[in-house]
Amino acid sequence: MPELPEVEIVRQSLDKKIKQKKVKKVLVRNRNLRLKIPSNFIKYLEGKKIIEVKRFSKYLIICLSNQKYCLLHLGMSGTIHIINKYKKNLYTNTSFYSSPLLPKKHNHVEIFFENFKIIYNDPRRFGFFEIINDIKILKKKFSKLGPEPFHKKFNVNYVFSYFKRKKKNIKNFLLDQHFVSGIGNIYASEILFLSNIKPEKNVTLLNKKDCKKIILNSRKVLRNAIKKGGSTIRDFKNIVGKSGNFQKNFNVYDRKGLNCKRFSCKGVIQKKIISNRSSFFCNICQK
């Protein structure tokens, strides 16, 4: 599920819940995520206060009181759940602290606070935790990623010159985190629909006006998703990351064979595999 907007929604809820709270205990049930959870993971977290939860691209950055950073990427299927100590556990009848049996499959990490705990659940284990020792290393790591769509660095000059002499199609570039970071497969299709550009279009064929459209629509699509997710999440007091139904109103994604939503367009939404990822687009209004 998680592209930039979903991760931002998780960040907001998580920050609200754990900011200025002290970690009492950490339980690692399965350290074999995409990256193996480091042996110093528990040591660095236990007894530390959470300063705040930040985000860059699709990464959550949990800032700790010992000047270290706990990085969390949700991969494809990672979710965070909040379990309150005095409320009936949603997933298990076992005790809050011990839960000897897996309450639910794939609850890999539990972080305990005074009156609640957060659980990291991830069936496919494509997500990962990482401990970053200081801000320099963190900055260096993120400097390898492209700007977020909202950043002023993501402007027409940047995009247009980046595309020069490149051979890939535009859909590929929107997914390339070195070019722009935070966009995933769903929103890439949505952005191209709003821009009237078909996903297979080679970037060398795009003019500055096209670049401008892509930039503005990237921001629009992501902002909108954050806004809708933000309003949905209030219904989920105990679960963060399950973002409700806000992803249901796509223009093209998962709408293969359905009519184009653009007023007066008679097009039909197509599905095509581009570089092993499914792409959706209107066969008429996207050129």
Next chain:
DNA sequence: AAGAGGCCCTGATAGC
């Protein structure tokens, strides 16, 4: 050096 392709993993669903 850019770009294509494979791979990490489990679960849901489609098709027979």
Next chain:
DNA sequence: TGCTATCAGGGCCTCT
């Protein structure tokens, strides 16, 4: 019903 095949929203590694 029960099997197998396909596909899933990410990103890294390798090979050419």
